[in-house]
Each structure stands twice: as C-alpha cells, then as structure tokens.
Amino acid sequence: APPSARTSSMAVKEEVKAEGQPCKQEPDSGAAEGWSSLLLDLAQVRLGKRKAAQKEDFAEASRLKRREAELGARLEALQPEAEAPSGGAEIQQLEEAKRRAVEAEDFAEASRLKKRLKVLGEGGAPAEDARRRAWEGALDLARQSGAGPDLLAELQAAGPPDVAGKPRSAAPSAATKQEGGVGAAKRERPETEGGSMAQPSPAKPEAKEV
Incomplete structure (x- = not known):
C-alpha cells in the first residue's frame, strides 16, 4: 500500500482510541450494529465534553455539545429500524x-x-432486548478499540441495568429493612416512655395521723 494509505489507516486507528472524539468507523452491517456504533460515539462525545468543561475549554465543549445533539438525532432515527422484527x-x-x-x-x-x-x-424481539443487545455491542466495540476505563464506565453508567458488565446497585434486603424498622422502634421507645405519653406511677397513700 502507498505511504499515504498507511498514514491514513494509522490516523483512523488513533482517532478510534482517542477518548472524547467520535469514532469514525462506519456501522458494520444492519441497524443493530449501527446502533451500537452510535452509542459508542455518543459516549465518547459526552466524556470529551465533560473533560473539556473541567479544563474550561468552553469552545471545545460547545463543539462537542453540538455533536452530541447530532448523534442523538441519528439514534432516534435509527432506533425503530434496529427494534424491527x-x-x-x-x-x-x-x-x-x-x-x-x-x-x-x-x-x-x-x-x-x-x-x-x-x-x-x-x-x-422486544424493544428492551434490542436496546440491551445494542449496549452490549457498544461495550464490545469499545473494548476492541482499546478504550480506557473512563469510556467503559461512561457506557456502563448510561446503559440499561441488565447490560453485561454493568455494576448493579445493591438493593436493601428484607432483613436489612426489618432491622432498620426494629432499630427505629427501639430508638423511639425510650422517648415515648420518658415523654408525656409515659404512664404515671401510682401515688402512695398518705399516712394518717393518729
């Protein structure tokens, strides 16, 4: 291949690895693959926009905000096709x-x-199943392109909770809730007994003088 072609190929690979810049590779084949690719692009843009704002590079943040809106519109247009039977x-x-x-x-x-x-x-397939597979495909694309932990975390945070590799927030168990209720009752009981609701002790009979 001529030197210009090799240089162009290297530039594309570097651009795919760069966090904060949209991935330029075209969707492989089919709406589902294109959906995954757009989700990856959108995560890269959002991550780059946040980093640009932190560095007070507001011109770059504004550019990425416009790019984010463009990708969002493309996702909305592609989603019905990707969810088709x-x-x-x-x-x-x-x-x-x-x-x-x-x-x-x-x-x-x-x-x-x-x-x-x-x-x-x-x-x-249900829409939820299609979305889950699209997000899993985006994570696979990110790993294949050598994405860093920041980008993977961005994808996992934005995706649905049942995506493979997405950390789940631990819900309080029934036992924990019950312990919390018992503890609350124990905390309230001394206040009730010592407050105005406490039953008065019976008065002692006065001694009669002889």
Missing part, C-alpha cells in the same frame, strides 16, 4: 438449535429457545 434467518437458526437441544436432552435450553421463537413469531 428479526428475519427468517434467525428463526431457522433457533429452530436448529432447539432441535439439537432436544437431541441432547437439554430441555431447559430447548424451553428457552421455544420462548424465543414464540417472541419472534409474535412480531420480533
């Missing part, structure tokens, strides 16, 4: 996988595939 090729693959699962007596997997086939037959 899957084609017959996926149904055939699932049917074949279900047949192999039955032959292997893996009935749990066969049941899962049967439910998936039913969903596709009723009009395609």
Whole structure:
C-alpha cells in the first residue's frame, strides 16, 4: 500500500482510541450494529465534553455539545429500524438449535429457545432486548478499540441495568429493612416512655395521723 494509505489507516486507528472524539468507523452491517456504533460515539462525545468543561475549554465543549445533539438525532432515527422484527434467518437458526437441544436432552435450553421463537413469531424481539443487545455491542466495540476505563464506565453508567458488565446497585434486603424498622422502634421507645405519653406511677397513700 502507498505511504499515504498507511498514514491514513494509522490516523483512523488513533482517532478510534482517542477518548472524547467520535469514532469514525462506519456501522458494520444492519441497524443493530449501527446502533451500537452510535452509542459508542455518543459516549465518547459526552466524556470529551465533560473533560473539556473541567479544563474550561468552553469552545471545545460547545463543539462537542453540538455533536452530541447530532448523534442523538441519528439514534432516534435509527432506533425503530434496529427494534424491527428479526428475519427468517434467525428463526431457522433457533429452530436448529432447539432441535439439537432436544437431541441432547437439554430441555431447559430447548424451553428457552421455544420462548424465543414464540417472541419472534409474535412480531420480533422486544424493544428492551434490542436496546440491551445494542449496549452490549457498544461495550464490545469499545473494548476492541482499546478504550480506557473512563469510556467503559461512561457506557456502563448510561446503559440499561441488565447490560453485561454493568455494576448493579445493591438493593436493601428484607432483613436489612426489618432491622432498620426494629432499630427505629427501639430508638423511639425510650422517648415515648420518658415523654408525656409515659404512664404515671401510682401515688402512695398518705399516712394518717393518729
């Protein structure tokens, strides 16, 4: 390849690795892959905008804000297409996988595939499933391009809670809630007993003079 082509290729790779700059690679094939690529671009732009604001580079922050709006509009236009029902090729693959699962007596997997086939037959994958797969694809693209931890954290924070690799916030357990309620009752009891609601002690009878 001529030197100019090699230089251009190196420049593209550096641009993909640069945090805060949109990834220039085009979507591979299909709306789902394009959705993932746009999600990655948007996360890079948002991260760069925040860093530019922290450095008080307001001109760069304004430029990235405009870029963020452009990517958001493209995502809105692409989302309905990415959530469209899957084609017959996926149904055939699932049917074949279900047949192999039955032959292997893996009935749990066969049941899962049967439910998936039913969903596709009723009009395609749910929107939530499509969004989850798009975010997982964006994380895969980020890892393949050598993204840093800041960009990965940006993607994980913006994505849905069931995305692979996304940290989940621990919800308080029922036991914890119960302990909190008991503790609150214990804290309130001394105040109640010592306050105006406490029952007065019975008065002692006065001694009569003889």
